[in-house]
Amino acid sequence: MEQGPAGGSAPAAAAAAAAAAGTGALLLPLSESEQQRYSELFSRCCPPPEAAAGGSSVGELFRASQLPPDTLHQITEVCGAKRVGYFGPTQFYIALKLIAAAQSGFPVRIESIKNELPLPQFVALKNDSEVRYGTPAELHGVKFQVPHPSLEKNSYKRTDEGDKQEPKSPPMSPICSPPASPSTYQRIPLSYGYGKSRSGLEQQHGAPYEVRHSTHQQDGPSSGNYGAKPALACSTLNRSLSGEREQQDSSAHYSDDPWRITEEQRDYYINQFRSLQPDLNSFVSGSVAKNFFTKSKLPIPELSHIWELSDVDCDGALTLPEFCAAFHLVVARKNGYQLPETLPETLVPEYLQAASLKLVRDCALFDSYSESLPGGQQTRDFSRTEKTSAEEVPDSSALLQDGKKDDKQALKASTDLKTIPKEFQHLTVKTAAQESNTLKARPRSRSYSSTSIEDAMKKGEEPPTPPPRPQKSHSRASSLDLNKIFQQNTQAVRSGWLPPPPPALPPRPSLSQTEQVSEVELHPQMNRPLSQAEENSSAKKEVVLAQPPSKPARRKLRTETQGLETPELSPTISVTSSLPAIKPHLPVQKQSSKQKRAIQTAIRKNKEANAVLARLNSELQQQLKVRNALKISDKAPCNQLCVTSSR
Amino acid sequence: VLVHIICSPPQNYPLYIRSVPTENELKFHYTVHTSLDVVDEKISAMGKALVDQRELYLGLLYPTEDYKVYGYVTNSKVKFVMVVDSSNTALRDNEIRSMFRKLHNSYTDIMCNPFYNPGDRIHSRAFDNMVNSMMMQVC
Numbered sequence: 001m002e003q004g005p006a007g008g009s010a011p012a013a014a015a016a017a018a019a020a021a022g023t024g025a026l027l028l029p030l031s032e033s034e035q036q037r038y039s040e041l042f043s044r045c046c047p048p049p050e051a052a053a054g055g056s057s058v059g060e061l062f063r064a065s066q067l068p069p070d071t072l073h074q075i076t077e078v079c080g081a082k083r084v085g086y087f088g089p090t091q092f093y094i095a096l097k098l099i100a101a102a103q104s105g106f107p108v109r110i111e112s113i114k115n116e117l118p119l120p121q122f123v124a125l126k127n128d129s130e131v132r133y134g135t136p137a138e139l140h141g142v143k144f145q146v147p148h149p150s151l152e153k154n155s156y157k158r159t160d161e162g163d164k165q166e167p168k169s170p171p172m173s174p175i176c177s178p179p180a181s182p183s184t185y186q187r188i189p190l191s192y193g194y195g196k197s198r199s200g201l202e203q204q205h206g207a208p209y210e211v212r213h214s215t216h217q218q219d220g221p222s223s224g225n226y227g228a229k230p231a232l233a234c235s236t237l238n239r240s241l242s243g244e245r246e247q248q249d250s251s252a253h254y255s256d257d258p259w260r261i262t263e264e265q266r267d268y269y270i271n272q273f274r275s276l277q278p279d280l281n282s283f284v285s286g287s288v289a290k291n292f293f294t295k296s297k298l299p300i301p302e303l304s305h306i307w308e309l310s311d312v313d314c315d316g317a318l319t320l321p322e323f324c325a326a327f328h329l330v331v332a333r334k335n336g337y338q339l340p341e342t343l344p345e346t347l348v349p350e351y352l353q354a355a356s357l358k359l360v361r362d363c364a365l366f367d368s369y370s371e372s373l374p375g376g377q378q379t380r381d382f383s384r385t386e387k388t389s390a391e392e393v394p395d396s397s398a399l400l401q402d403g404k405k406d407d408k409q410a411l412k413a414s415t416d417l418k419t420i421p422k423e424f425q426h427l428t429v430k431t432a433a434q435e436s437n438t439l440k441a442r443p444r445s446r447s448y449s450s451t452s453i454e455d456a457m458k459k460g461e462e463p464p465t466p467p468p469r470p471q472k473s474h475s476r477a478s479s480l481d482l483n484k485i486f487q488q489n490t491q492a493v494r495s496g497w498l499p500p501p502p503p504a505l506p507p508r509p510s511l512s513q514t515e516q517v518s519e520v521e522l523h524p525q526m527n528r529p530l531s532q533a534e535e536n537s538s539a540k541k542e543v544v545l546a547q548p549p550s551k552p553a554r555r556k557l558r559t560e561t562q563g564l565e566t567p568e569l570s571p572t573i574s575v576t577s578s579l580p581a582i583k584p585h586l587p588v589q590k591q592s593s594k595q596k597r598a599i600q601t602a603i604r605k606n607k608e609a610n611a612v613l614a615r616l617n618s619e620l621q622q623q624l625k626v627r628n629a630l631k632i633s634d635k636a637p638c639n640q641l642c643v644t645s646s647r
Numbered sequence: 648v649l650v651h652i653i654c655s656p657p658q659n660y661p662l663y664i665r666s667v668p669t670e671n672e673l674k675f676h677y678t679v680h681t682s683l684d685v686v687d688e689k690i691s692a693m694g695k696a697l698v699d700q701r702e703l704y705l706g707l708l709y710p711t712e713d714y715k716v717y718g719y720v721t722n723s724k725v726k727f728v729m730v731v732d733s734s735n736t737a738l739r740d741n742e743i744r745s746m747f748r749k750l751h752n753s754y755t756d757i758m759c760n761p762f763y764n765p766g767d768r769i770h771s772r773a774f775d776n777m778v779n780s781m782m783m784q785v786c
Binding site for chain 1: 756759760761762770771772773776
């Protein structure tokens with residue numbers, strides 16, 4: 001009786017099945033001679049005290065069988081040594097049986113060994129410690145399926161064996177330079193976690209300790225193997241990486257995790273990002289990223305999946321951490337690792353962002369997440385609030401019922417990126433950075449929003465209206481918050497405007513009378529020159545000129561409303577043209593010209609407020625319509641009832 | 648019993664079909680196909696009206712003897728159709744709405760993927776997972 005598996009045709013299935021067979025008691029029918037021979041071979045390979053055969057000797061033995069290398073790979077796979085990481089007796093025996101089968105011409109399958117087979121033949125066993133399984137020709141293959149078996153053979157290298165394959169990288173590097181994409185896809189090393197090949201098959205992300213440990217000891221061979229990867233020849237960088245990682249014995253060490261990005265990789269990714277998009281804080285758009293990743297020659301469905309994994313905020317663009325994650329996944333895939341179903345924890349953007357910002361700031365080594373400094377925490381806040389704030393901005397600009405949101409908008413452009421202690425400002429600054437680049441990237445409001453803030457916002461704004469794009473050049477416009485403008489509007493212009501705006505902020509400290517008087521003088525002067533209306537351009541210029549003295553300007557406007565209501569509106573259009581005219585009048589009074597500019601800014605603010613209020617109006621009217629419709633529909637059945645009852 | 652289907656204009660060929668359980672699939676395909684006509688009818692009836700979030704959900708298209716068909720159309724005229732067992736009375740309108748909303752959101756996520764060409768069949772694993780979870784919830 002055999003504990004044979006169902007026996008799939010794929011080696012993977014067979015391997016899994018063989019693993020099942022291997023773990024249990026070995027029930028292969030071994031004839032006398034076979035048993036004798038096998039045990040002899042086993043003891044030869046494996047000194048009695050040890051439970052498992054030494055990798056090198058096993059390797060020698062296998063080579064002595066004179067089977068082609070990929071057959072040997074298959075055998076190791078099928079017998080289960082790959083899975084368990086060593087050649088135990090069961091694996092060894094199965095392997096020997098398979099060798100016999102292969103030598104007899106049978107395919108390497110578990111079923112083959114059910115038959116009666118002759119003893120496996122081994123040519124004079126060599127004693128060289130050089131174990132070369134892959135022929136250069138094989139490793140030079142440009143398909144990435146090929147490296148997979150070569151990965152497997154690493155799996156049974158013993159830790160105690162210092163097996164080193166010849167560094168194949170020198171002959172490899174000229175070949176491995178990608179033909180199609182010379183610049184972008186240079187060698188990315190993935191010299192850690194070689195056991196990933198096995199775990200890759202099983203969709204695991206951790207490889208057994210022994211295997212990993214063995215990989216640490218291989219500098220050359222690892223580089224040689226990975227040098228085969230198409231378009232990702234790794235030679236020197238690989239070696240330096242493996243050299244930099246000393247013999248680390250901790251089994252769960254972070255550097256063993258293939259999904260963790262090392263320093264050098266990160267630098268490389270960042271450089272690539274820069275080549276696509278010079279501003280590191282901004283996005284790489286979808287199409288650009290698509291072209292870039294297509295160069296990696298991965299199949300489109302896989303690239304699509306990688307994108308899905310890495311673009312966590314699903315906005316069609318990649319930030320730097322997202323890009324690093326995507327690039328890392330591509331690299332991993334090219335090196336033969338299976339893509340995970342969900343994004344590994346170490347590739348999540350918040351994690352990467354914290355890490356990258358830490359790197360940038362502290363020039364520290366790539367520590368574990370828990371050790372991140374306050375700087376990292378700050379950035380975590382960034383990234384956490386990134387989504388919410390980015391979502392908020394386009395939505396909030398549509399609603400001016402909450403003055404706070406206006407503050408956010410105003411603050412956003414005014415605060416400096418690095419000098420923010422509070423989370424509130426985090427929101428605004430991050431949105432400023434993003435908004436200037438991709439405001440359109442997050443137009444959707446999601447029903448399954450992640451934060452309560454988004455939920456609260458969405459309830460209030462069902463009918464989507466295009467948000468007014470806040471001007472980029474707000475610059476210190478914190479003083480120009482729109483509530484002030486509303487206040488002005490209600491008092492200044494009573495020409496049948498829209499319903500009163502929300503309550504304004506308490507009035508700012510008042511100014512000296514002299515300033516006000518001078519401003520009054522200015523207005524008549526401004527009234528006179530009426531040139532062409534370049535409203536928008538002038539508005540923008542005004543924004544640029546916005547200064548803190550705009551506060552006094554608004555105050556003035558309020559106080560002098562009576563005399564200058566209507567004339568104020570029309571000449572404001574032509575303010576900039578009037579400026580040169582005014583300046584000669586008041587050359588000395590710098591302050592007043594500043595105030596003038598402030599007025600212009602305020603006027604522009606008014607116009608913005610107008611637009612906003614108009615939109616608000618339309619929204620309210622819509623809601624009115626809805627309510628009316630509901631009322632009517634509610635009334636209708638009542639009416640019918642009345643009618644029927646009256647009959 | 649739950650069948651999802653997403654059809655894209657202009658030819659209304661399906662981008663994604665998923666049904667639980669899998670027998671009688673052909674019947675459901677046919678049902679969905681016929682319901683597309685109803686969807687088109689409703690869309691044309693709306694005319695030039697503002698395309699609200701509200702109006703995206705078309706509601707019960709028509710109840711047949713065994714099952715009900717619900718429809719949803721996006722702003723880009725991509726139609727989602729859902730066929731639900733009539734015996735499943737636990738499913739309320741709100742739940743159907745939320746399911747459509749989830750579908751729509753996942754669909755937009757797929758759209759964001761630059762490697763996805765609009766008009767291709769949808770092979771996204773994330774989308775599949777979402778649909779699976781939804782169906783598990785219902786059945």
